Amino acid sequence: MKFKFCMAAAAIVFSATSATAQTDDVVGESVTAVADESAATAEPADAERAGLLPTEPADGCELHIWPAERMASQSSGWLSGLGLIGAIADSAANAKTNSNNQSLLATALDSPSQLDALLNLDLRSELARSSGTTIVLHDTPLERKTMNKVKNRRSDSQVTCYSELIVADVLYQKSPIYGRSLKTLFMFRDFGGDQKIDKEYKAWGGNGLKLFPPKEGEDAIAALDELSTKFKDNFAEYARNARTKLVAK
């Protein structure tokens, strides 16, 4: 009985975490401490990547990008609609699948792949940055729990035109009603010339999946590639909303 209660608690906490994370606005405890050590000391990723430097003369603006470190898989069946016991049974029944999926997310969307996917897009246009903006990639993800708390710049850059794009969460969801989807939580922050956030937008982008997840042993390449494609689609969806919302702020 105690075991069942624990499983139920876990399922509830997972659900609660997910639900909380899906809010659009960031309402976090304000912390003025310096950005966490890993971020402050992290070297920008491969400076040789194409697309980092603007095609037009650089205007001193920088857009810093961090990949996500948190990835989750939530598969639920019809049992979840049958109350607590059903949710417990569902969690147990899908445990191995969720664990496998989590590994595959970490594989297909490792930090370099996330950054490559984003760099394939026209980030300056997508995020309404100037065409002279220099893009700075960080290979090391930020610690997830500091994301909302730290309110100052997450890099040590001192440029007077500074913004950040942080990938916060990657989530695979399967539900009996809505099917399979990949969701990604992004956060954009525009600092201008100081350490204070001028504009901020945090929201999920989500798109349906047709191939993922593959079964163990079957050809999985197309399914893994689909994650990268949907990751980009999620960002495009997020960016569309961001442009609208940020103009209104």
Add this chain to the structure above:
Amino acid sequence: MPLAAVALCVAQSLSAEDAPAVSADAIQEPSAPTQPACQLHVWPGEDFHTVYYGWGHGGTVDGSQKGRAGYDRVLADPLSTARQARLLEAQPIAELLGLNSYEVTIHPDRLSSREIRTKAERHVVTSPPCYAELMIDTIVLQSHVLSGRGLNIVYRFRQFDSDPAPTRVFGTYVVEPLEIDLTDKAEPDPVVFTAELERAFNENLKEFAANVKTPRKKKK
């Protein structure tokens, strides 16, 4: 420096006549008469990642290596790239894959994930037309409070003939259950931990090779 030049050649010949040892020079000169008819190049992967689902927390990739609270403690480097290369050398890889006449070269260094996923052409340019490559894409030690632990390895396999494009591309993942006790309080016994991961790595490779020979069909 070409990959072939730094390759660690390992003769895994099935018989003396069909797979003579290959020198670096022979690999660099595809037209050399001593070059074998077929080559299989194998690349190890990066050291393993970890993922975790616990009671009410989890999800951080490499939370164990980062020392996050509540995450199992693991040892650094039990499946380093160099150690993987040694484990691969000890396996009859060509035989496992059904490529008996292929001469095997185990590379000491891994390919980057970008190279693995985006490069369409062969990774060893100066190779004979009959050529195959096996890449370990990613290794993940996965842990779930309800389903236990496993070593999840994603592989990529490609075969070529005289055409630039591969004649066959196959990639999948295999999960080998792990029989180890891990906690967030103390590091595991290094001997036991390493031995179990090496066992799982070897078993995992055999299972993948079986899938290469007889791929599972997707359910419609």
